[in-house]
Amino acid sequence: MTTTAPREQKATGRRKLWGHQNRTLWFWVFVGPFLLGLGVFTYIPLGWSVYLSFFDAHNTVTPDDFVGLGNYTDMLRNEAFTDSLWTFLVFSLFIVPATYALSLALALMVHRQRRAQAFFRSVFFLPAACSYVVAALIWKMSIFNGVRFGLANTVLGWFGGDQIAWLSTTDPPWYWAVIVTVRLWLQAGFYMVLFLAGLQRISPTLYEAAAVDGARPGWQVFRHITFPQLRATSVAVVLLLVINAFQAFDEFYNLLSDSRGYPPYARPPLVYLYYTALGQGQNLGLGSAGAVLLALIIAVVTVGQAKWFGLGRKEAE
């Protein structure tokens, strides 16, 4: 007895620590590394960035010149930063409705397709697997270059049109056509799949009931049955599209930058902050202040949008 009692106590202590059937232990074994990674690669840099934003941190990540809110006021007064926010706004106004409409149209087309549905679904989805960098370079160098043998200019030439310097003309701002089409091509297929999933969840009995009530197939059925039934999917899609638009970097950078820099037009916030903090300027304090401001703007816009669309309200009720 005297020898078994401590062993039992030890076993009970271990059970408390590791949990029933070592579940706590295995929880930490599996979740721990990811949690550690999240801490080391996300939360510590995030905290460090907030810390840097209060210092004059040119070419250093361990600054000692405290400037308080100086970097924030500099960034908010900085015309280039505020211009970059306008660029984002214009880009969102183009890309969000355009992608929404195109992906919904593709989903409706593919959904109604009786033959080779899987084939068309794959064809439209495939661009989503292409890298933004590669697509941007194809758009820039082959399709929308500004000389006579670029694809777009060749087509224009067939109809007697003049050559257009697509990425170098600000009046009219043709570069938007290049930026928007490359992103449309890349992401419409992905959102089409989300809408397809939404369409497949609509009960056929609703369509049958509508037919019995005399609803005409086509626009009337779409407006009164399909579209309202896709509300949850639409809210998620719009939310994702806006967040993705905020994160736009790859196609802008690869379409418009060169070895000497980046033009001031069509420069979204991430590109501007990249040049400020990580470019030759290496102003890590100012760049961090911009990143914090941008994070706050994204948070406010996302929460505002979610409230406006009533995201999660139905579930709560």
Next chain:
Amino acid sequence: MTISRRGLLGAGAALGLLTGCGSNTGRDDGGSGNGPKLSQWYHQYGEQGTEQAVKKYAAAYKKANVTVQWRPGNYDEQTAAALLTDSGPDVFEVNGPSLDQIQGKQVADLTELFDGVKDDFNPAVLAPKTYDGRIWGIPQVVDMQMLYYRKSLLADAGVQPPKTLDELVDAAKKLTSKKTKGLFLGNDGGAGVLGGTPLYAAGLELVTADGKVGFDDPAAARALGKIHRLYADKSLLLGAPADWSDPSAFVQGLTAMQWSGLWALPTVQKELGDDFGVLPFPKDGSAGKPSVPVGAYAAAVSARSKHQKAGKDFLKWLWIDSADRQEDFALAYGFHIPARMSLAKRAEKLSKGAAADAVRYTTDHGHAEPLLWTPASRSAYQDALSRIIKDGASPDDELRKVVRKVSDELGRVKKKS
């Protein structure tokens, strides 16, 4: 085959260790010398044979084990970030070093290496490597840019090689046809590559010798307004598949004149024979003078290197004592002017034709971006230039904003010194 839970965890842990050790500083492989291991970084040159050449130089050095890293991509950003950590290079070439890098004590003082040879380095490129009387980088080669023009196309249009900015604007217009544009200043219309060149052509400077803004003058707005005229006249080639640094647009006949670098000369010569000439950027106004931008990548030693002394010894051997290697690097692969004037003078390839003109322009009209011209000043100016050229923004208003920004920057860096 089934994998046990323990086996899976073991493999995961091993993978974690492997990925954790993925940082390659370039110190552990290659190199043939004895002594400390040195990591040397270069940006990826477009010229064939350069990589093999620098590896050959490194292998020939016996007092240290030098490993070369040839780095593609955004090299300036890579080195700037690497200098913040201990895993960066010991010695590296740098498009600078910038004033912030010097003031931030990221690069080592190399002044002592120049004993007895300082006067032999081209002063135009040595000055931007000098701060507070100390030298922070060894200029490797001198690069310069100039205007290439196609003699036959100018003759067909009855146009003389332009000697003033007004003549350049007129010539570009006359040379523009359905198939060929008059002038190529880069796909952005010149905002990036021209930099301060039009200001120097108008008799002004970016920063004066006493550290003040050098273009707070109506002549600056006048000169930049003329660059906009080139754009408004539709005389500029825009959207070429290869940008200004590549002579493709010029040799393919897409443009009659192109702004490019000396490095493009061998290609242009090969493709066009004698059917081309070179010019400096033409002067503007009575106080103006022709202008040619020059620059130099410098070899520097990282202040974080544990082998600073060995790094300095290696750079002295390579870029100061080894005259043959400097000449080989400048002229055997691409086409650059050696940074040492004695080497530039004796170089056979630079003694005649367009190459000799280029060397003369560099000596007579060369100007480098001053050290006080910080990246923040440069981007503010480039943004303004882009708006002036493409959007037709008022040069006066735009330059007023730039002058304010540059004054702030000059105040900031002076406060630090």
